[in-house]
Amino acid sequence: MGYTTTKNASHHVPAEYEVRYYMRTPAITLNIAAPLSDALALMREHDVRRLPVVVDTGELRGMITQGDIRGADVMRVAGLDPLDIAHALRHVKVYEIMTEDPIAITPETGIREAAMLMIENKIGGLPVVDDQGRVIGIITESDLFETLVQQLDNHLA
Template identity: 85%
Template sequence: MSATFSSPHDVPHVPAEQEVRYWMRTPAVTINLAAPLSEALAFMREHDVRRLPVVIDTGELRGMITQGDIRGADIMRVAGFDPLDIAQALRHVKVYEVMTNDPMAITPETGLREAAMLMIENKFGGLPVVDDQNRVIGIITESDLFETLVLQLDKAQDNMP
Protein backbone atom coordinates (compact mmCIF):
# COMPACT_ATOMS: atom_id res chain seq x y z
CA MET A 1 0.00 0.00 0.00
CA SER A 2 1.45 3.38 -0.92
CA ALA A 3 0.68 6.76 0.57
CA THR A 4 -1.28 9.15 -1.63
CA PHE A 5 -1.31 12.89 -1.06
CA SER A 6 -3.87 15.15 -2.69
CA SER A 7 -1.76 18.29 -2.36
CA PRO A 8 1.75 19.26 -1.30
CA HIS A 9 0.28 20.42 2.01
CA ASP A 10 -0.64 16.80 2.85
CA VAL A 11 2.98 15.62 2.69
CA PRO A 12 4.39 15.04 6.17
CA HIS A 13 6.24 18.04 7.59
CA VAL A 14 10.02 17.93 7.67
CA PRO A 15 10.94 19.21 11.13
CA ALA A 16 12.86 22.48 11.47
CA GLU A 17 15.84 20.54 12.79
CA GLN A 18 16.17 19.04 9.32
CA GLU A 19 18.88 21.45 8.35
CA VAL A 20 21.16 20.94 5.40
CA ARG A 21 23.95 19.85 7.78
CA TYR A 22 22.18 16.51 8.29
CA TRP A 23 21.85 15.75 4.58
CA MET A 24 24.80 17.35 2.82
CA ARG A 25 27.57 15.19 1.44
CA THR A 26 30.87 15.62 3.24
CA PRO A 27 33.59 16.04 2.54
CA ALA A 28 32.71 17.76 -0.69
CA VAL A 29 34.73 16.79 -3.73
CA THR A 30 36.20 20.09 -4.91
CA ILE A 31 38.49 21.23 -7.70
CA ASN A 32 41.12 23.95 -7.68
CA LEU A 33 40.50 27.08 -9.71
CA ALA A 34 43.58 26.52 -11.87
CA ALA A 35 43.05 22.81 -12.54
CA PRO A 36 42.65 21.70 -16.15
CA LEU A 37 39.18 20.68 -17.35
CA SER A 38 40.49 17.18 -17.93
CA GLU A 39 41.13 16.88 -14.17
CA ALA A 40 37.64 18.18 -13.34
CA LEU A 41 36.11 15.63 -15.67
CA ALA A 42 38.24 12.85 -14.16
CA PHE A 43 37.15 13.85 -10.62
CA MET A 44 33.50 13.82 -11.69
CA ARG A 45 33.86 10.35 -13.14
CA GLU A 46 35.89 9.03 -10.21
CA HIS A 47 33.44 10.31 -7.59
CA ASP A 48 30.26 9.84 -9.67
CA VAL A 49 29.19 13.49 -9.36
CA ARG A 50 27.90 15.99 -11.91
CA ARG A 51 29.13 19.19 -10.29
CA LEU A 52 32.15 20.39 -8.35
CA PRO A 53 32.63 23.43 -6.15
CA VAL A 54 35.66 25.37 -7.41
CA VAL A 55 38.00 26.54 -4.65
CA ILE A 56 41.27 28.34 -4.11
CA ASP A 57 44.09 26.82 -2.02
CA THR A 58 42.44 27.85 1.28
CA GLY A 59 39.26 25.95 0.36
CA GLU A 60 37.33 29.18 -0.21
CA LEU A 61 34.55 28.93 -2.79
CA ARG A 62 35.16 30.73 -6.07
CA GLY A 63 32.82 29.00 -8.50
CA MET A 64 30.95 25.89 -9.60
CA ILE A 65 31.64 23.69 -12.59
CA THR A 66 29.20 21.15 -13.98
CA GLN A 67 29.29 18.47 -16.61
CA GLY A 68 27.22 20.85 -18.73
CA ASP A 69 29.91 23.52 -18.46
CA ILE A 70 32.48 21.01 -19.67
CA ARG A 71 30.23 19.82 -22.49
CA GLY A 72 29.87 23.44 -23.55
CA ALA A 73 33.65 23.70 -23.72
CA ASP A 74 33.79 20.47 -25.73
CA ILE A 75 32.63 22.02 -29.01
CA MET A 76 35.56 20.44 -30.81
CA ARG A 77 33.86 17.03 -30.57
CA VAL A 78 30.84 18.42 -32.37
CA ALA A 79 33.16 19.89 -35.00
CA GLY A 80 34.54 16.39 -35.66
CA PHE A 81 37.90 16.48 -33.90
CA ASP A 82 39.51 13.24 -32.74
CA PRO A 83 38.80 12.32 -29.06
CA LEU A 84 42.55 12.25 -28.33
CA ASP A 85 42.88 15.79 -29.68
CA ILE A 86 39.95 16.86 -27.51
CA ALA A 87 41.51 15.30 -24.40
CA GLN A 88 44.76 17.09 -25.16
CA ALA A 89 42.96 20.41 -25.65
CA LEU A 90 41.04 20.03 -22.38
CA ARG A 91 44.36 19.76 -20.54
CA HIS A 92 45.07 23.35 -21.57
CA VAL A 93 41.68 24.82 -20.61
CA LYS A 94 41.50 25.78 -16.94
CA VAL A 95 38.46 25.29 -14.74
CA TYR A 96 38.14 29.03 -14.09
CA GLU A 97 37.66 29.64 -17.80
CA VAL A 98 34.32 27.80 -17.92
CA MET A 99 33.04 27.72 -14.31
CA THR A 100 30.13 29.71 -12.96
CA ASN A 101 31.61 32.60 -10.97
CA ASP A 102 30.33 33.60 -7.54
CA PRO A 103 27.85 30.74 -7.20
CA MET A 104 25.00 30.80 -4.75
CA ALA A 105 25.97 28.92 -1.59
CA ILE A 106 24.21 27.96 1.63
CA THR A 107 25.25 27.27 5.21
CA PRO A 108 24.81 24.08 7.24
CA GLU A 109 21.98 25.82 9.12
CA THR A 110 19.94 26.41 5.97
CA GLY A 111 16.65 24.52 6.08
CA LEU A 112 15.96 21.78 3.55
CA ARG A 113 12.91 23.63 2.22
CA GLU A 114 14.92 26.80 1.62
CA ALA A 115 17.67 24.82 -0.12
CA ALA A 116 15.08 23.06 -2.29
CA MET A 117 13.38 26.34 -3.20
CA LEU A 118 16.70 27.94 -4.17
CA MET A 119 17.47 24.96 -6.39
CA ILE A 120 14.02 25.01 -8.00
CA GLU A 121 13.89 28.77 -8.54
CA ASN A 122 17.40 28.92 -9.99
CA LYS A 123 17.35 25.56 -11.80
CA PHE A 124 20.39 24.33 -9.86
CA GLY A 125 21.10 20.64 -9.40
CA GLY A 126 23.09 21.28 -6.24
CA LEU A 127 24.41 23.93 -3.90
CA PRO A 128 27.77 24.14 -2.15
CA VAL A 129 27.59 24.38 1.64
CA VAL A 130 30.11 26.82 3.13
CA ASP A 131 31.30 27.82 6.58
CA ASP A 132 31.48 31.38 7.88
CA GLN A 133 34.75 31.93 5.98
CA ASN A 134 33.20 30.77 2.68
CA ARG A 135 35.17 27.49 2.74
CA VAL A 136 33.37 24.56 1.17
CA ILE A 137 32.40 21.97 3.78
CA GLY A 138 29.80 20.00 1.85
CA ILE A 139 27.32 19.95 -0.99
CA ILE A 140 23.59 19.28 -1.14
CA THR A 141 22.13 17.97 -4.37
CA GLU A 142 18.74 17.21 -5.82
CA SER A 143 19.43 13.53 -5.08
CA ASP A 144 19.91 14.34 -1.38
CA LEU A 145 16.58 16.19 -1.33
CA PHE A 146 14.81 13.31 -3.07
CA GLU A 147 16.23 11.02 -0.39
CA THR A 148 14.64 13.14 2.35
CA LEU A 149 11.33 13.11 0.49
CA VAL A 150 11.36 9.33 0.11
CA LEU A 151 12.15 8.88 3.80
CA GLN A 152 9.29 11.21 4.76
CA LEU A 153 6.88 9.39 2.44
CA ASP A 154 7.99 6.03 3.87
CA LYS A 155 7.43 7.38 7.37
CA ALA A 156 3.95 8.58 6.41
CA GLN A 157 3.14 5.21 4.87
CA ASP A 158 4.26 3.42 8.04
CA ASN A 159 1.92 5.64 10.08
CA MET A 160 -1.13 4.92 7.90
CA PRO A 161 -3.76 2.53 9.27
Protein backbone atom coordinates in the same frame (compact mmCIF):
# COMPACT_ATOMS: atom_id res chain seq x y z
CA MET B 1 34.04 37.08 -1.81
CA GLY B 2 33.48 34.69 -4.71
CA TYR B 3 30.03 33.35 -3.86
CA THR B 4 26.62 34.50 -2.76
CA THR B 5 25.46 33.01 0.51
CA THR B 6 21.94 33.02 1.80
CA LYS B 7 21.13 33.84 5.37
CA ASN B 8 17.92 32.43 6.75
CA ALA B 9 17.81 34.66 9.81
CA SER B 10 14.17 35.50 9.12
CA HIS B 11 13.14 31.83 9.27
CA HIS B 12 13.86 29.55 12.19
CA VAL B 13 14.20 26.03 10.91
CA PRO B 14 13.77 23.07 13.26
CA ALA B 15 17.22 21.54 13.69
CA GLU B 16 16.18 18.22 12.11
CA TYR B 17 15.47 20.05 8.84
CA GLU B 18 18.84 21.80 8.57
CA VAL B 19 20.99 21.02 5.55
CA ARG B 20 23.79 19.79 7.82
CA TYR B 21 21.95 16.47 8.22
CA TYR B 22 21.36 15.90 4.52
CA MET B 23 24.45 17.31 2.76
CA ARG B 24 27.26 15.19 1.43
CA THR B 25 30.47 15.77 3.27
CA PRO B 26 33.26 16.19 2.64
CA ALA B 27 32.47 17.71 -0.74
CA ILE B 28 34.69 16.73 -3.63
CA THR B 29 36.24 20.06 -4.63
CA LEU B 30 38.54 21.23 -7.38
CA ASN B 31 41.22 23.91 -7.37
CA ILE B 32 40.44 26.97 -9.46
CA ALA B 33 43.65 26.56 -11.51
CA ALA B 34 43.07 22.88 -12.39
CA PRO B 35 42.63 21.86 -16.03
CA LEU B 36 39.22 20.69 -17.26
CA SER B 37 40.65 17.20 -17.68
CA ASP B 38 41.02 17.03 -13.86
CA ALA B 39 37.41 18.17 -13.40
CA LEU B 40 36.14 15.50 -15.75
CA ALA B 41 38.29 12.81 -14.12
CA LEU B 42 37.05 13.75 -10.60
CA MET B 43 33.42 13.75 -11.75
CA ARG B 44 33.81 10.29 -13.27
CA GLU B 45 35.79 8.90 -10.33
CA HIS B 46 33.25 10.07 -7.74
CA ASP B 47 30.13 9.77 -9.93
CA VAL B 48 29.13 13.42 -9.43
CA ARG B 49 27.86 16.00 -11.90
CA ARG B 50 29.09 19.17 -10.21
CA LEU B 51 32.12 20.31 -8.25
CA PRO B 52 32.64 23.35 -6.05
CA VAL B 53 35.72 25.25 -7.24
CA VAL B 54 38.00 26.51 -4.48
CA VAL B 55 41.22 28.41 -3.91
CA ASP B 56 44.09 26.89 -1.92
CA THR B 57 42.50 27.86 1.42
CA GLY B 58 39.33 25.91 0.56
CA GLU B 59 37.23 29.04 0.00
CA LEU B 60 34.51 28.79 -2.62
CA ARG B 61 35.09 30.65 -5.88
CA GLY B 62 32.81 28.90 -8.35
CA MET B 63 31.01 25.79 -9.53
CA ILE B 64 31.68 23.61 -12.53
CA THR B 65 29.22 21.07 -13.90
CA GLN B 66 29.23 18.32 -16.47
CA GLY B 67 27.15 20.65 -18.61
CA ASP B 68 29.97 23.20 -18.55
CA ILE B 69 32.33 20.57 -19.92
CA ARG B 70 29.84 18.93 -22.28
CA GLY B 71 31.26 20.91 -25.19
CA ALA B 72 33.95 18.23 -25.40
CA ASP B 73 31.32 15.66 -26.37
CA VAL B 74 29.96 18.05 -28.99
CA MET B 75 33.47 18.44 -30.41
CA ARG B 76 33.84 14.64 -30.60
CA VAL B 77 30.47 14.18 -32.33
CA ALA B 78 31.40 16.97 -34.74
CA GLY B 79 34.35 14.86 -35.83
CA LEU B 80 37.22 16.55 -34.07
CA ASP B 81 40.12 14.30 -33.25
CA PRO B 82 39.88 12.83 -29.71
CA LEU B 83 43.55 13.69 -29.15
CA ASP B 84 42.83 17.35 -29.97
CA ILE B 85 39.92 17.29 -27.54
CA ALA B 86 42.08 15.72 -24.80
CA HIS B 87 44.73 18.36 -25.47
CA ALA B 88 42.15 21.13 -25.12
CA LEU B 89 40.79 19.66 -21.86
CA ARG B 90 44.31 19.67 -20.42
CA HIS B 91 44.97 23.27 -21.40
CA VAL B 92 41.68 25.00 -20.57
CA LYS B 93 41.56 25.90 -16.88
CA VAL B 94 38.50 25.47 -14.67
CA TYR B 95 38.31 29.21 -13.90
CA GLU B 96 37.82 29.92 -17.61
CA ILE B 97 34.43 28.20 -17.78
CA MET B 98 33.17 27.82 -14.19
CA THR B 99 30.15 29.67 -12.90
CA GLU B 100 31.49 32.48 -10.73
CA ASP B 101 29.79 33.72 -7.57
CA PRO B 102 27.61 30.63 -7.09
CA ILE B 103 24.81 30.61 -4.58
CA ALA B 104 26.00 28.91 -1.42
CA ILE B 105 24.25 27.97 1.80
CA THR B 106 25.26 27.30 5.37
CA PRO B 107 24.76 24.11 7.38
CA GLU B 108 21.90 25.85 9.23
CA THR B 109 19.93 26.53 6.03
CA GLY B 110 16.69 24.57 5.92
CA ILE B 111 16.23 21.85 3.32
CA ARG B 112 13.07 23.57 2.07
CA GLU B 113 15.00 26.80 1.46
CA ALA B 114 17.75 24.83 -0.30
CA ALA B 115 15.16 23.16 -2.53
CA MET B 116 13.50 26.50 -3.33
CA LEU B 117 16.86 28.06 -4.22
CA MET B 118 17.54 25.20 -6.64
CA ILE B 119 14.09 25.48 -8.20
CA GLU B 120 14.13 29.28 -8.51
CA ASN B 121 17.66 29.37 -9.94
CA LYS B 122 17.37 26.20 -12.05
CA ILE B 123 20.44 24.61 -10.51
CA GLY B 124 21.03 21.05 -9.36
CA GLY B 125 23.19 21.58 -6.31
CA LEU B 126 24.39 24.03 -3.70
CA PRO B 127 27.76 24.15 -1.98
CA VAL B 128 27.60 24.40 1.80
CA VAL B 129 30.14 26.77 3.35
CA ASP B 130 31.30 27.59 6.86
CA ASP B 131 31.68 31.09 8.34
CA GLN B 132 34.99 31.59 6.51
CA GLY B 133 33.52 30.63 3.14
CA ARG B 134 35.27 27.25 3.05
CA VAL B 135 33.37 24.45 1.37
CA ILE B 136 32.33 21.84 3.92
CA GLY B 137 29.70 19.95 1.92
CA ILE B 138 27.25 19.97 -0.94
CA ILE B 139 23.55 19.25 -1.24
CA THR B 140 22.09 18.19 -4.56
CA GLU B 141 18.69 17.54 -6.03
CA SER B 142 19.38 13.81 -5.61
CA ASP B 143 19.95 14.32 -1.88
CA LEU B 144 16.65 16.19 -1.62
CA PHE B 145 14.79 13.46 -3.53
CA GLU B 146 16.23 10.83 -1.18
CA THR B 147 15.07 12.92 1.78
CA LEU B 148 11.59 13.24 0.29
CA VAL B 149 11.34 9.48 -0.22
CA GLN B 150 12.47 8.83 3.38
CA GLN B 151 9.93 11.34 4.70
CA LEU B 152 7.15 9.76 2.62
CA ASP B 153 8.16 6.26 3.74
CA ASN B 154 8.09 7.39 7.39
CA HIS B 155 4.75 9.12 6.94
CA LEU B 156 3.13 6.18 5.16
CA ALA B 157 4.57 3.49 7.45
